[in-house]
Amino acid sequence: MFKYQFRWDTVWGSFDFLMAGLQMTLIVSGITLVLAMLAGLVIALLDMSKFPPARWIGVTFGEIIRNTPILVQLLWVYYVLPIVFGVRIESLVALVIGLSLYQGAFISEVYRSGIQSVPRGHSEAAQVLGLTPLQNFVRIVLPQAIRMTLPPLASNFVQLIKFSSLGAVISVSEITRRGMELSATNFRPLETFTFIAVVYFLICWPLAMGIRWWERRLQAQ
Amino acid sequence: MFDGIGFAYALNMAGIPIIVAEGVSKTFGTNQVLTRVSLPVMERDVVCVVGPSGSGKTTLLRCIALLETPSEGRIVMQGTAISTPQQEKPVKAAARAVRSDIGMVFQHFNLWPHMTVLENLIEAPLRVKKLPKDQAVASAETLLAKVGLSDKRDAYPARLSGGQQQRVAIARALAMAPKVLLFDEATSALDPELRREVLLVMRQLAQEGMTMLVVTHEMNFARHVGTRTVFMDRGEIVEEALGSAFFDSPKTERAQRFLQQFED
Numbered sequence: 001m002f003k004y005q006f007r008w009d010t011v012w013g014s015f016d017f018l019m020a021g022l023q024m025t026l027i028v029s030g031i032t033l034v035l036a037m038l039a040g041l042v043i044a045l046l047d048m049s050k051f052p053p054a055r056w057i058g059v060t061f062g063e064i065i066r067n068t069p070i071l072v073q074l075l076w077v078y079y080v081l082p083i084v085f086g087v088r089i090e091s092l093v094a095l096v097i098g099l100s101l102y103q104g105a106f107i108s109e110v111y112r113s114g115i116q117s118v119p120r121g122h123s124e125a126a127q128v129l130g131l132t133p134l135q136n137f138v139r140i141v142l143p144q145a146i147r148m149t150l151p152p153l154a155s156n157f158v159q160l161i162k163f164s165s166l167g168a169v170i171s172v173s174e175i176t177r178r179g180m181e182l183s184a185t186n187f188r189p190l191e192t193f194t195f196i197a198v199v200y201f202l203i204c205w206p207l208a209m210g211i212r213w214w215e216r217r218l219q220a221q
Numbered sequence: 222m223f224d225g226i227g228f229a230y231a232l233n234m235a236g237i238p239i240i241v242a243e244g245v246s247k248t249f250g251t252n253q254v255l256t257r258v259s260l261p262v263m264e265r266d267v268v269c270v271v272g273p274s275g276s277g278k279t280t281l282l283r284c285i286a287l288l289e290t291p292s293e294g295r296i297v298m299q300g301t302a303i304s305t306p307q308q309e310k311p312v313k314a315a316a317r318a319v320r321s322d323i324g325m326v327f328q329h330f331n332l333w334p335h336m337t338v339l340e341n342l343i344e345a346p347l348r349v350k351k352l353p354k355d356q357a358v359a360s361a362e363t364l365l366a367k368v369g370l371s372d373k374r375d376a377y378p379a380r381l382s383g384g385q386q387q388r389v390a391i392a393r394a395l396a397m398a399p400k401v402l403l404f405d406e407a408t409s410a411l412d413p414e415l416r417r418e419v420l421l422v423m424r425q426l427a428q429e430g431m432t433m434l435v436v437t438h439e440m441n442f443a444r445h446v447g448t449r450t451v452f453m454d455r456g457e458i459v460e461e462a463l464g465s466a467f468f469d470s471p472k473t474e475r476a477q478r479f480l481q482q483f484e485d
Contacts (some may be wrong), residue, residue, distance in 0.1 A: 128325040
């Protein structure tokens with residue numbers, strides 16, 4: 001260890017190669033966040049549905065997703081879905097589908113607790129004043145619920161950035177995958193993976209700090 | 222014991238009641254909270270409902286406010302059933318039609334925290350009555366002046382004291398020009414020194430002839446402002462009397478025991 005000769009130039013030499021991977025990481029995370037928010041909405045609506053079969057589907061789906069490893073789910077989507085549907089899925093598409101469903105299952109809980117955090121009395125007051133259930137939800141419950149869900153949604157984005165590194169195992173060319181490829185040719189895993197860890201940290205840490213500050217500010221209001 | 226409806230008609234034969242609870246029972250699971258309670262409210266009546274906690278006062282009010290469905294009996298507004306155990310289609314339609322004629326003031330105010338005071342007041346007039354905005358704002362400002370909070374027009378509820386919040390809540394209920402205003406322990410969540418300002422507004426409304434049904438622990442209000450006092454215990458109306466008669470000469474032992482708590 002002490003005699004180790006650092007060769008950071010092997011990393012700098014491939015800086016553009018790695019940054020193109022980072023770009024892929026952020027694109028995957030961004031697209032997935034949007035899809036996961038939609039998936040979360042669908043799951044939350046199923047969970048809160050008046051129809052028992054819909055509720056059953058939502059709850060079962062959520063439980064399965066939340067209680068199996070994301071890596072297994074990605075492998076399943078990538079290798080099993082093509083067998084079932086007989087179509088070849090791009091690794092990038094498989095990653096986005098897998099991550100969206102996974103995060104969606106968690107985001108649905110975020111939505112639900114956001115909606116439940118609005119005191120019942122607020123919608124009862126609206127009900128007595130004659131607002132329709134839809135007006136009640138849109139005007140009274142939703143604006144308050146959204147405030148509560150924004151910080152957790154942002155936290156989900158941080159998680160997505162980190163989870164997107166799992167794309168490496170199904171050969172999505174994001175930054176972790178590129179690091180694996182690079183270290184296989186420069187034989188410098190220490191420099192390569194340290195650099196990649198620092199990149200993740202420099203993106204995720206400020207975001208996480210910002211969210212914490214934001215949450216405190218919301219609570220203070 | 223007397224029949225509640227017959228008794229009230231005897232008191233005030235003129236006209237039909239604005240709103241009546243007719244033989245209303247309510248059970249939650251196996252817990253019977255109300256047992257065949259009948260209570261008519263006539264125009265300009267200020268009916269004060271008193272009784273120990275858990276006596277079913279609030280549940281009765283919530284049935285009349287159409288927030289709970291009675292397990293038995295019905296709620297009738299000016300001759301039309303607006304709530305029944307089955308909530309049949311015509312009943313629901315009737316309820317929708319008169320919904321905003323029944324105003325309610327809650328124990329915990331229930332102002333909407335993401336809206337300013339003015340926005341709280343104009344929300345229902347704009348969305349339910351479809352009033353033009355300038356008209357809704359003008360009448361909201363009149364109401365705020367009435368409850369003495371004109372200067373809080375653009376404040377958010379969290380910036381107001383409890384007493385101020387409750388006065389805004391009263392103004393919000395009045396903004397729909399209800400025919401009857403229900404108060405659910407409107408001062409119970411307030412510190413004693415803040416109760417007065419709310420009670421003064423309620424007293425003023427009573428003097429202006431607002432029809433009110435007031436669930437309260439404020440015996441002085443019931444005694445001096447109420448036109449009729451209803452004493453409830455264990456889900457039943459035990460006693461009712463005009464004006465201050467209930468306080469001067471309670472007839473039943475349960476009422477006497479209840480009133481003893483308030484003597485110093």
